[in-house]
Amino acid sequence: MTRRDEIVRHAGELFRKKGYARTTVRDIGEKVGIQSGSLFRHFVSKEEILLAVMVKSIDDVIAVIKSELPKLETTSERLRTLIRIELCAILNQLGEGFILSVTEWDYLSDDGKAAIAPHVERYNAVWADILQEAQTSGLIRIDNSVLRELLRGATRHVPAWFDQDGPISLDQLVDAIFEMATVRQ
Amino acid sequence: MTRRDEIVRHAGELFRKKGYARTTVRDIGEKVGIQSGSLFRHFVSKEEILLAVMVKSIDDVIAVIKSELPKLETTSERLRTLIRIELCAILNQLGEGFILSVTEWDYLSDDGKAAIAPHVERYNAVWADILQEAQTSGLIRIDNSVLRELLRGATRHVPAWFDQDGPISLDQLVDAIFEMATVRQ
DNA sequence: GTCTATAAAGTGATAGAC
DNA sequence: GTCTATCACTTTATAGAC
Numbered sequence: 001m002t003r004r005d006e007i008v009r010h011a012g013e014l015f016r017k018k019g020y021a022r023t024t025v026r027d028i029g030e031k032v033g034i035q036s037g038s039l040f041r042h043f044v045s046k047e048e049i050l051l052a053v054m055v056k057s058i059d060d061v062i063a064v065i066k067s068e069l070p071k072l073e074t075t076s077e078r079l080r081t082l083i084r085i086e087l088c089a090i091l092n093q094l095g096e097g098f099i100l101s102v103t104e105w106d107y108l109s110d111d112g113k114a115a116i117a118p119h120v121e122r123y124n125a126v127w128a129d130i131l132q133e134a135q136t137s138g139l140i141r142i143d144n145s146v147l148r149e150l151l152r153g154a155t156r157h158v159p160a161w162f163d164q165d166g167p168i169s170l171d172q173l174v175d176a177i178f179e180m181a182t183v184r185q
Numbered sequence: 186m187t188r189r190d191e192i193v194r195h196a197g198e199l200f201r202k203k204g205y206a207r208t209t210v211r212d213i214g215e216k217v218g219i220q221s222g223s224l225f226r227h228f229v230s231k232e233e234i235l236l237a238v239m240v241k242s243i244d245d246v247i248a249v250i251k252s253e254l255p256k257l258e259t260t261s262e263r264l265r266t267l268i269r270i271e272l273c274a275i276l277n278q279l280g281e282g283f284i285l286s287v288t289e290w291d292y293l294s295d296d297g298k299a300a301i302a303p304h305v306e307r308y309n310a311v312w313a314d315i316l317q318e319a320q321t322s323g324l325i326r327i328d329n330s331v332l333r334e335l336l337r338g339a340t341r342h343v344p345a346w347f348d349q350d351g352p353i354s355l356d357q358l359v360d361a362i363f364e365m366a367t368v369r370q
Numbered sequence: 371g372t373c374t375a376t377a378a379a380g381t382g383a384t385a386g387a388c
Numbered sequence: 389g390t391c392t393a394t395c396a397c398t399t400t401a402t403a404g405a406c
Contacts, residue, residue: 210399211398
């Protein structure tokens with residue numbers, strides 16, 4: 001693992017925990033074990049570190065999706081799995097900063113947004129495909145683009161209240177979201 | 186309207202638009218039409234301004250709920266209305282910073298959180314009551330505390346994608362959320 | 371109650387030695 | 389490639405005149 005990777009990993013953890021704005025380059029340096037000034041031999045700016053975290057996280061999650069979904073035979077299974085993967089990603093069991101591409105979007109410069117956009121769009125396309133399938137087969141009840149955003153909001157908010165060691169398991173949470181999204185059949 | 190009220194109103198608008206962290210006291214002063222230093226004759230700190238925005242917003246929304254819900258006769262109508270009011274609040278058609286009590290929660294000091302908590306709890310209690318009713322009458326399908334958080338996430342995320350002048354009306358959005366939350370009957 | 375001016379602290383980023 | 393040291397700037401908040 002290169003130093004650059006190491007910085008991305010630690011920065012991702014800090015950004016998630018404290019938010020991008022409240023994480024200083026000194027925090028990142030301390031976590032990595034180097035001085036803050038040394039970070040700038042690896043990245044030209046703090047924003048570039050955020051971008052690297054976002055890109056890696058999104059791409060990691062897409063890779064998992066591409067490897068898992070083709071195995072599944074029904075639309076219902078694919079939708080349920082997609083919900084599960086998004087939840088794992090958001091709960092940081094996959095990648096390290098997936099959620100940041102939603103929560104910290106506004107902190108990016110225009111150039112930064114443009115750099116991330118293709119990755120975000122690839123991820124969105126996966127969801128659009130599955131929801132299109134689900135709508136065609138009558139699995140979901142409401143407009144699929146509206147449903148996508150309602151589900152994105154629901155999953156995005158999960159870290160604020162869900163305790164992985166609490167009374168509800170991750171599987172139960174996936175079931176609840178799937179149940180909410182779909183028609184009872 | 187007192188100067189204090191004026192500050193709260195303008196600060197709320199800025200906090201919503203740019204976020205608390207990126208809004209400076211200079212921004213607020215400029216908007217109000219006074220120097221930043223003068224703000225501190227009305228509030229002891231920037232955080233106290235945020236607290237005032239939050240408290241006012243939450244209390245305004247609770248007041249609307251208390252005036253509208255008792256008129257309604259069915260659980261279904263009450264739940265739908267509660268969803269509509271939360272959406273209006275989050276879209277800033279009610280109060281000025283309702284959503285801030287969710288999005289900017291982490292920026293509060295411990296004392297700040299303690300000051301807001303009773304107001305948030307009163308709001309949560311309204312939802313808990315209605316969802317309890319809905320669960321008893323079989324209107325909703327999943328655990329009501331889980332459903333509450335899924336819906337809170339869904340509505341909280343709405344400003345990020347919903348355009349009030351776009352193709353979908355607010356009423357249609359309320360319908361979609363209600364449809365998602367409830368059993369088809 | 372507002373102004374001007376500034377204190378005190380923190381920020382991202384750079385320079386140059388090693 | 390990391391260090392030390394620091395620049396240039398921004399931030400919240402204060403002091404004292406009016």
